[in-house]
Amino acid sequence: MSEQCEHLKDRCAELERQLRESEKKSLYYQKIAQQTGDVRLRETEMLSRLVEKHKRTEEDLRKANKELSDKHIQLIQTAKLASLGELSAGVAHELNQPLMVIRSVSQIMLRKFEKLSSEQIREQLTNIERNTKRMMNIINHLRTFSRQTPSERTAVDLSRIIEDAFLMIGEQMRLRNIHVEKIFEPNLSACYGNSNQLEQVFLNMIANAKDAIIEKMTYTNDFTGRLEIITRTSPDYQNVIEILFKDNGIGISQKYRNKLFDPFFTTKEVGKGTGLGLSISYGIIKDHHGSIDVMETSSDGTTFRIMLPFKNGKIQK
Ligand SMILES: Nc1ncnc2c1ncn2[C@@H]1O[C@H](COP(=O)(O)OP(=O)(O)OP(=O)(O)O)[C@@H](O)[C@H]1O
Ligand SMILES: [Mg+2]
Structure with a gap:
């Protein structure tokens, strides 16, 4: 599919030249x-x-441009569905947790029903209600996320989108004992974007950090995985929001640095990574007039930085 996109891009350029x-x-x-x-x-x-x-x-140019944007949307969707496949185990865990709470609370109630005061019953039912709500949130969110992404944009709260991503990947981090710290700037300006596409980007950044940490765990004793996610107003650029993903995983070897954003570039074993995550993320962020880069990487870990402009407009450097 990405080859078809490349071909269409060339065709558009040729038609524009003509x-x-x-x-x-x-x-x-x-x-x-x-x-x-x-x-x-x-x-x-x-x-x-x-x-x-x-x-x-x-007319040809208009058609080719339309075809290109349709293919681009399809490509994003394909990668999203691939990542959902990988996430499904984590989502099952995520759903399992409230389900276990509901089950054990119901069992207790059945066993001790006569002995429970109405206050205790109310407390247990509230607990059940809270946990069913949590499950509904996850399922609803999964439905919205997996839908074909409409291209409309609105003012979005980036911190909220990051929290939503954790509805699907949070449990996987907890299972691996990876400490996640979110440092969100209060009252951060909104950015004008597509929340579904941005969530796809953030999910990939978190999943990549997780994989880099897990790989380090395999050969480092007494190692605690950490991921810090920072949202802030850029200290360097005007009207720009920065999102930093700082992990203490294996780091990125110098020889791979300029291949990272290439479609299908992956160092993961077959069946684990498609190598589309960063290339799709790059496309989405560019489409939002932003940028994505590796801020630093060493054997102590990697920091990816995403920059997005406040509402409309380009990044002002
Ligand atoms: N935080 C990170 N730490 C170390 N290496 C990373 C990190 N993020 C990305 N990489 C490297 O970049 C490669 C490409 O990442 P990308 O997200 O595009 O694909 P993938 O994770 O391998 O597969 P997919 O995202 O399609 O499941 C990874 O295989 C990995 O080698
Ligand atoms: Mg990835």
Whole structure:
């Protein structure tokens, strides 16, 4: 699919070149017609053919652009579904936890029903209600997330989106004893974006950090995995929000640094990673007029930085 996108991008560029060319020619003929006052020249077949061709090329370009954006949406969706496959084990754990609470509370109530005061019954039922609500939240969220992403944008709260991502991946982090610290700037400005796509990016950043930490765990004793997620107003750029993902995993080898964002680049074993995560994330963030880069990496871990502009507009450097 990403090859098809590349092909379509080339086609759009070629059509744009042809349009510029025909615009130049048409201007040239018009100029000559004006200079020579030759009315016939203005109506020459050549000129009308050019206008026709120009119109056709414009139409082709419009179609190719539409096809490109459809393919792009499909590509994002495919990668999202692949990541959902991987996440499903974690989501099952996430759902299992409240389910266990509900089960044990119900068992206690059944066993001791006569002995419980109405206050105690109310307390246990509240507990059940709270846990069913938690399960509903996860299921509803999963439904919204897996839907084909509509491309509309709204003012979004990035910290909220990160919290939503943890509805699906939180349990996997807990199971591995990875400490997650979220340092969110209070009253951070909203950014104008697509929450579903941004969540897909954040999920990949968290999953990558988790994998890098797990890999380090395999050969380091007494090691506690840590992931820090920081949202803040950029200290360096105007009207920009930064999101930092700081892990203490294995780090990224120098030889891979400029391949990370290539489609299908992965160091993970077959079946574990498709290598699309960062390349899709790069596309989504670029589409949001932002940027994504490795801020630092060493054997102590890696920090990825995502920058997004406040509401509309480009990043002002
Ligand atoms: N936080 C990180 N620490 C160390 N290496 C990383 C980190 N993030 C990404 N990488 C490296 O970049 C590669 C590409 O990441 P990317 O997210 O694109 O694909 P993937 O995680 O391998 O597979 P997928 O995301 O499709 O499941 C990874 O295989 C890994 O080698
Ligand atoms: Mg990944």
